[in-house]
Amino acid sequence: MHRRLFRWRLAVAAAGALMLLALYFSLVYAPTERTMGQVQRVFYFHLGNAWNAFLAFFLVMVASIGYLKTRSRRWDIYAEALAEVGVVFTTVVLITGSIWGRAAWNTWWTWDPRLTTTLVLWFIYDGYLALRASLENWETRARLSAVYGIVGFVNVPIVFMSIRWWRTIHPVVISLSGMDMDPRMVPAMLASLLAFTLLLGVCTVLRAQISQSADALQSMKDAFRQD
Amino acid sequence: MPEIGTISLAAALAAALYAAATFGMAAWRRSEELARRARWASVAVAALETLASLILFYLLGTSDFSVRYVAEYTSRNLPPFYRLVAFWGGQAGSLLLWSWILSLLGAVAAYQRFPGQPAMGFAASSVAFAVDVFFLLILNAVTPPFARLSPVPPDGAGLNPLLQNPGMFIHPLTLYVGYVAFAIPFSFAFGALATGNAGRPVWVQAVRSWTLFAWLFLTVGIVYGAQWAYVELGWGGYWGWDPVENASLMPWLTATAFLHSIMAQERRGMYKAWNVILVALTFLLSIFGTYLTRSGILSSVHAFQDSALGQWFFYFLAAATLASIVLIAARWQQLQGEQELESYASKEAGFLFSNLLLMAMAFAVILGTLYPLITRWLGQGEITVGPPFFNQVVVPLGLALVLLMGLCPFLGWRRTNGGQFKESFLAPALVGVVVAVGLALAGIRIPGALVAFAIVAFVLSSLAAELWREASRQALKNGEGVLRALGRLLARERRRYGGHLVHVGVAVMIIGMTGIGFFQVHATQSVQAGQAITVGGYRFAYNGLLEKRQPGRDVVMADLEVSDRQGRPVASLRPEKVFYPDGQNSTEVAIHGNLARDLYVILAGWQADGTTTFQIYVNPLVQWMWIGEYLLVVGTLLALWPGRRPRLQGSGADGAAAGSGGDDGGPAPAWPEERAEVAELMVEARDLSKRIGERLILQGISLQVPRGQFVALLGPNGAGKSTLLRVLSLLSPPSAGTLRIAGQDPLEAGDSLRRRLALLSHNTFLYGDLSARENLYLYGRLYGVENLQARIVQVLERVHLTLFQMDPVRVFSRGMQQRLAIARILLLSPDLVFLDEPYTGLDLEAAASLNSILAELKAQGKTLFLITHSFEAGLELADQVAVLVRGRLVYQAPSSGWSVEQYRNVYLQKAGSVK
């Protein structure tokens, strides 16, 4: 048990350090973007969050397939944890996205295909969490949310494509990709990307531990009630 | 004459359609007679295609320019040999070649016999001819080779000079035969899937030899193509990662993977699903390959520009992919491997890793080739990926594969014992290291080259060691000289050592590739007559230009004297540039090579004032590649030669596994397996258990219920009674243990077994909105009950519901609904009935009528399984009683004629104590 604790602290420390590094890079080291000025710095966080949200939802699909194949509780726990953390990340992406939109192009919502897909993703996985909440027997909950986890993610490429076409029909003022990447921005982007991935890992494991201990508690209660 | 060609092609299309259809019917109805007629049709198709091809050859030979194809690809002064080669110079001709070869191979495949499973052969031939129909359709509709040309031109356009080279005869022909021949294993895989014996060894044998045949041609095509490019195209390299070259490499990689993993299936019955997927993938990639070359969506030196044809290929490709996915998914159950991978240090694991590496290489090649397409689609414009990408990705994977090739001979089947591995592995590894150190000392510093040479040394020595060890063992066994034993061994184990020779060939080719890859020296210089260029330690003295007139072209040559470091003359080279009357020109490369290196000079150009520019390459060890190639071909021929068939053991090492081993030679079972044996034990369970997440609901349930018995199962709430019922009635699979119903394994028998059992529970499964008749009618249809209407009337009579048969069930009382549920059981007349607390909510009179019906069912010899926790009703009929507490069978005994009291005591004593 001691070794796991040590590794856990190491992970949290690493996440913290990397976060600080990312902060330093994006706020100080990276140059201010010519057209948008300071506000562009939020891009690094926005991107870090967005990519990790997609990663989280992809891993939910992987965990769902894992559960359907092995029917072991651990996969289901990780699916739930990843979905929850994924939704938190997506919320952050949406909010920072719209604030940035407000600052740069003074519209709250830019209908950029990536941003809109993240919005749709946010709805899909809210549905996922609602589905989980509405089922009591954990085995049916695990099985059905696994199925929805797969259907949800398989749908993402089609959503992205249709929104991209949809947006090209309604040309919108500026899209996020319009920025030129100054080479010095790259470390900031990488650092924040890595920092948030580690954060994703830490949160998921923490959330998974909570479910596991809740499980242990529940089985102890059952045992306690029966004898 | 061309008209006869068109007619014969149209007739061939009709015959191919007929052949595909009749073969299909023959497979469906398993009739030998239909198959004979279909075989006749297949011969007709082959004959008609040959006729059409001969006519085209004749037209090309006599340059009859009234036919458009001839006018486009030949001209009067084209030497006769190249007129024949022009047959596959253009679009229509190469498609005719395709379909001609396919029809020939298809006819051969049609006559192949499969004693155990004739249906599979028929289905395979029908697929083969269906593919041929596709090609013939294009030949007749889209690109007719015999199309007329109204104003007959005086002279044709002539063959592209690039193709006027002897290589042009071998390279495309072998490549096409390779591509087309993969259609046969594909149809066998399809045929096996369709007739449901994809799991059985009979399929493996047929597909393996055909794939090896196709693989041989494709390999020769690819390697000869590389050689032709090196000699003819004159840019100093042999492999440009050109989209068309990649298109031929992709199926080659998957086919190589298949050839290896098929052995695992043959010996250990493993990777069945994987093999089927590989075969389908190989054929689809070869079609995809031709699609790439034909539709010109990717720019390449070979491509034919004709997008209309691309459309057709695309639809065919999409249809074939969809069909294979659906069929593989439908047969997934039967494709489960019998043996699991026991240890990672075993031959099967070796096959697994080699497959993974090959698939990774294939994926990298596909990705690289399609990259411009993908980027265009994503809207970032066309970014083409050059050789550096491929070299960085594919070459290391290739080296890893070759390393694995060296390791495999040491791994035993199932598991390798450490000792034997260590002592036979040491020597070759040592050799490898010694070679690497030696080369490093000799001044070669490039790590990549060192690794490659070390691996090659390791592989060659490991194969030699293995051969030597085997030969000496044979010599010891029958006391003869090692060399004679070696000779006999090679003759007898042809297939195995053919494979080894192929591996040697590959290793030798790696030497060549490393040589030219890492140590190529290249210089481009312009010199005046009399000056010299020194490249890679050789001095090229340029003595001036010569000009020579030849019929139909005039040639400009440069004269070069080559001498090595010590000044000794080595060779005199004459690179040329050839000019044709119609303005086209081609460069002829001058090569002087020996085993150590090739001197490779290209005459780039010259100015008026006499300065001539040369491109000079020194390519060390490049000849070894061609030697390796020939070894490879010989090895494959050795393996392909129809030697003794390996003993067809059951697909499991431990003799006939229940699944496929047994019924191979037996009479061909009716296609949808309907084995109606009467089993003595109706339900036979051995330590069944059911786990939901971490909780074990049922543990160690062992139960034997002979036919015609009435079993009563008692137990407190939450003991897992209804879960056991669900498992026994095949509604949910057990987590562990074995279960056989009516003597059959539920997995094998599938749905047909469920037709013979039914479930009566306290909730009635009836639809409120449907009337009583309609409910019975629905279930009658789903269970396939014969003369349904009469049975419904009779059954409704039996439960006195005829009066209410038209009313919706939701107006029925609880008792009436229960009686209708019983009527449903009577209608389906199952052999095995599960009763889940049927008496709940029944008044005395209804319970009595239920009892009488159950007694009647028991009298008819049905087996009944009653689950109840109340003692009032149903127990008097029981022949056996069992008590289930907390997921375990705590008591089991015959109990015919017990009184209710006895049941109660047994229950209290068993279930009560635990409480």
Added chain:
Amino acid sequence: MGYLFAAMAVAWGTLFLYLAYLGQRQAQLSRELTLLQQATRDSAKKEE
């Protein structure tokens, strides 16, 4: 410039809120655990 801080505040805010929520649930669970262990110890003592 203000927007940058707003966006940063929101981003970090939500993340820390979530982490706090997780921590809080963890604490609540461990409290319940100790309660339960204590209960089993009592019942075990009661039986002797």
Added chain:
Amino acid sequence: MRAYWRQVGWILWKELRAEWRTRQTVTSMAIFAFLVIVVFSFAFDPTRDVTRQVLPGILWIAYLFAAVLGLNRSFMVERFNDSLLGLLSAPMDRSTIYFGKAAANLLFVLLVEALSLPVFLALYDVLPDLRLEELLLVLLLGTLGFVEVGTFLSALSANSRSSELLLPLLLFPVALPVVIASVQLTAVLLAAPAAAGAVAPGWAGLWSLPWLKVLLVYDGVFLLLPFLLFDYVLEV
């Protein structure tokens, strides 16, 4: 293989018979669709041409929400008398139940659409320049995609207590591509021929837009996916 489709036919027969007896679902769906169309016509003044852009939106909102009503009921009806268990114990592949139900739902929704389309055309006087047969195809493909996913998710959400609430929440985000594609296609079809961005009449014009391809791909994917995953949804 043939027995498989016959069994699907019988499940479809059962759905139609059960519906014919009460005709309750279809009528409630049709009335709901009328309601939505009429309410929207109050909300927007049908004469001004700005409403012309919003017409496809109205049409599809009416259809899709009516469809959700029907989809919800399709698996709830199986919960009485636990009749789903009866079907599961029948000797057939579980996906027959899916295809049977999906076909039935498709027919119901198409029926509702057929009933409410004339009302819609009359109320918003779109008649003169309407390309009817292309519109019918778009309606069919759009509804097929929506019903395929809807039936699958209604089977999934039938297991939970609050399935009426859960189904729309699960269904609409996943079905978004169908909604976008159908609305865009209908917009093109309803637009006046001279309007900007109008597409040449006939299939070629329609095919040039990406939307028909999106619909086809979507229908294909969500025909295959439920077929593979349905056994896990109905596991008892």
